[in-house]
Amino acid sequence: MGENLVIVESPAKAKTIEKFLGKGFTVKSSFGHIRDLSKKKLGVDTSNGFAPNYEISADKKKVVAELTAEANKSSIVWLASDEDREGEAIAWHLSETLKLDSSKTRRIAFHEITKSAILAAIDSPRDIDMNLVNAQQARRILDRLVGFELSPILWKKVQPKLSAGRVQSVAVRLIVDREREIAAFKATSFYKVEGSFIPEKLKSTVKGSVAKKFSDESQAKAFLESCIDADFSIASIETKDATRTPTAPFTTSSLQQEAARKLGFSVSQTMTIAQRLYEAGLITYMRTDSVNLSSLALGAAKEFITKEYGAAYSHTRNYKTKTKGAQEAHEAIRPTYISNTTIEGNAGEKKLYSLIWKRTIASQMADAKLEKTTATISAANVSEPFIAESEKVVFDGFLKVYIESTDDELDAEELGLMPAIKVGQKMNPKVITATEKFTSRPARYTEASLVKKLEELGIGRPSTYAPTISTIMKRDYVIKGDKKGEPRNFNTFTLKAGKISEEAKTEIVGNEKGKLFAENIGIIVTDYLSENFDSILDYGFTAKVEEDFDQIACGNKVWNEVIRDFYTDFHQTVEDKLNDRTHTHVERRIGVDPVSGKALIARIGRFGPLVQKGENDDPDKQFASLAKGQLIENITLEEALKLFELPRIVGSYQGQTITASIGRFGPYVKYGSSFVSLGKTLDPHSVTEEEAIALIEEHKLKESKKHIATFGDIEVLNGRFGPYIKQGKNNYKIPKGTAAESLNEESCREIIEKATNTK
DNA sequence: CAGTGAGCGAGCTTCCGCTTGACTT
Numbered sequence: 032m033g034e035n036l037v038i039v040e041s042p043a044k045a046k047t048i049e050k051f052l053g054k055g056f057t058v059k060s061s062f063g064h065i066r067d068l069s070k071k072k073l074g075v076d077t078s079n080g081f082a083p084n085y086e087i088s089a090d091k092k093k094v095v096a097e098l099t100a101e102a103n104k105s106s107i108v109w110l111a112s113d114e115d116r117e118g119e120a121i122a123w124h125l126s127e128t129l130k131l132d133s134s135k136t137r138r139i140a141f142h143e144i145t146k147s148a149i150l151a152a153i154d155s156p157r158d159i160d161m162n163l164v165n166a167q168q169a170r171r172i173l174d175r176l177v178g179f180e181l182s183p184i185l186w187k188k189v190q191p192k193l194s195a196g197r198v199q200s201v202a203v204r205l206i207v208d209r210e211r212e213i214a215a216f217k218a219t220s221f222y223k224v225e226g227s228f229i230p231e232k233l234k235s236t237v238k239g240s241v242a243k244k245f246s247d248e249s250q251a252k253a254f255l256e257s258c259i260d261a262d263f264s265i266a267s268i269e270t271k272d273a274t275r276t277p278t279a280p281f282t283t284s285s286l287q288q289e290a291a292r293k294l295g296f297s298v299s300q301t302m303t304i305a306q307r308l309y310e311a312g313l314i315t316y317m318r319t320d321s322v323n324l325s326s327l328a329l330g331a332a333k334e335f336i337t338k339e340y341g342a343a344y345s346h347t348r349n350y351k352t353k354t355k356g357a358q359e360a361h362e363a364i365r366p367t368y369i370s371n372t373t374i375e376g377n378a379g380e381k382k383l384y385s386l387i388w389k390r391t392i393a394s395q396m397a398d399a400k401l402e403k404t405t406a407t408i409s410a411a412n413v414s415e416p417f418i419a420e421s422e423k424v425v426f427d428g429f430l431k432v433y434i435e436s437t438d439d440e441l442d443a444e445e446l447g448l449m450p451a452i453k454v455g456q457k458m459n460p461k462v463i464t465a466t467e468k469f470t471s472r473p474a475r476y477t478e479a480s481l482v483k484k485l486e487e488l489g490i491g492r493p494s495t496y497a498p499t500i501s502t503i504m505k506r507d508y509v510i511k512g513d514k515k516g517e518p519r520n521f522n523t524f525t526l527k528a529g530k531i532s533e534e535a536k537t538e539i540v541g542n543e544k545g546k547l548f549a550e551n552i553g554i555i556v557t558d559y560l561s562e563n564f565d566s567i568l569d570y571g572f573t574a575k576v577e578e579d580f581d582q583i584a585c586g587n588k589v590w591n592e593v594i595r596d597f598y599t600d601f602h603q604t605v606e607d608k609l610n611d612r613t614h615t616h617v618e619r620r621i622g623v624d625p626v627s628g629k630a631l632i633a634r635i636g637r638f639g640p641l642v643q644k645g646e647n648d649d650p651d652k653q654f655a656s657l658a659k660g661q662l663i664e665n666i667t668l669e670e671a672l673k674l675f676e677l678p679r680i681v682g683s684y685q686g687q688t689i690t691a692s693i694g695r696f697g698p699y700v701k702y703g704s705s706f707v708s709l710g711k712t713l714d715p716h717s718v719t720e721e722e723a724i725a726l727i728e729e730h731k732l733k734e735s736k737k738h739i740a741t742f743g744d745i746e747v748l749n750g751r752f753g754p755y756i757k758q759g760k761n762n763y764k765i766p767k768g769t770a771a772e773s774l775n776e777e778s779c780r781e782i783i784e785k786a787t788n789t790k
Numbered sequence: 791c792a793g794t795g796a797g798c799g800a801g802c803t804t805c806c807g808c809t810t811g812a813c814t815t
Binding site: 063091167195494498693755 | 791792793794795802803804805806807808809810811813814815
């Protein structure tokens, strides 16, 4: 006895704190929550005040046993989980599960992991805040009730194994709504006029553009005509000072966005790499919604910047978190040691660390000072002036280390420098063009821009952004993919040497990479839920219940009354829907096959979305699966008919017919019983016999290389993850350090035996 | 693993948020 036990949530944190506290203190980790509602059952007694039934999670039994043993050995147990709703609940669950005596239990919290912060926390312990715990229980129970009552309705009404929830269903809705905005979008065209001018007595050119958009061809042409023989000159020059301020240091969400834009990382990639950096002690905690930096970090940044760039570049700033529902249990994401400009690690780790380092340093640097010059070029009888702009960096400030990226693909062009021009100076037009432009349709979400949107709506938490995205993809509600751009014609008029010429040009528009597309089942589920549970699909639903949770947290509302108010109506609707005996049959009649005269109908079948040729009672009706990216709600007759062209006979190879089609794993060619994937470049509708044969032979060559050795029933093969051993249907890993070529029958059998025994 | 779409029925699926490993053919 006499020992102190401190329990935190993360093992990496435990290690650091143990060093600060030294002798007499043991620091252990709970690895997050240790108890939860039953995994399979509802776990909430809805007829008895919504009493929750908690169970120790299977993977936490060991942790709980260890913590109990430690607690029994200690005279004081310090519950040091995070100081937010979830953290408070973890502390309470610990005190309940470990059966801690209140006289030997202390609740403490610190926002930064520094020795002084921890010692200060130890000096001012408090009791567990039951209001905050109850707010968490309300959150947990509401999510359980919504998830476990809505999902079974979908199993019955739409398809088994589907899921619905407060967060995921709204995330899907965002994507479905956007998909429909895109489908409904009609681009309108206008003309933009730009000109290059040569100032009199100078050699350089000045580029200017007309602010007004001309709504049609005749207006644009009329304007160009007015420019013929016009005497242009500088009407005014204005110079303005401007400043640019650095953005706040990273939160989980902004890190995910910038890592996607600058490094091309997916949301989950960013989190995995950040986790490794955190565990290596290189950065602070990566799941946070706070932009706050510790005083220690502020001091270190100031010292580093002053030493490295000079005092003029230092500007200590404290950022305030604006995000709805932010709980601020941690610091912003920053390097643990500001002076570590680079780290050891793999390429991804180095890049992500560097990004975090730059953003943190920049946030503590001075504003950039700019000088913006705007020159107006006009002429008599020309109705609109040309505006030329330039920008000069007078003092780079934070721009020395970091420039934030934007999602806007059509980012403003780089502004050049303005030559020495004066008011009244004659400007000779070199060329003036009127280009037809189009309004741009809404952009599909990327993983990162979806996270940004969810954060703005206050939906989801830093720890759930990445898992939410993988859930909605796993359910086939949405798919991450690319879309090829399509050609679009546009007109240009060019005024040069006093003559106007017209030219029709083509551009490729709508090319998209790594975007989230709505899938058929996502659309159907969203429509069903919006129709029957509109309040939950409402973008403001989370914000509304969060207000209630806040009221519970400050003691103004009672948690199970809040739940009851919600549940009574909700559950009634659930009951009504379960009993209404309808099944959602979403189908769309696309049109009629001009050859057979049969109807084409798109719907969901047992194996996914399909097109059916012929009515349901037609004994000769045919089926074809929809390709990835084709939607029931907007597939065209032409596209649908094309689906029935497959499988298509391409030719023959070694006396066997080659056919081409699209299967579960994409387009393929087949000869005999062998399949070869067509990859992304070849189309099964158009692949030629020569292409197919070339592919087949290439594939055969690869297959022959796949085989390393055979020992009786054992094979050594080259696989996706390198060489492995195969016996019958089972695969076995080759131990590290063993070369696949060096294996013989005996060593293979040893490996197999070892693997079988350890299972 | 490259097609499929009868009908019945037992048994299963599912939420959000807090945390790491274990494991991959």
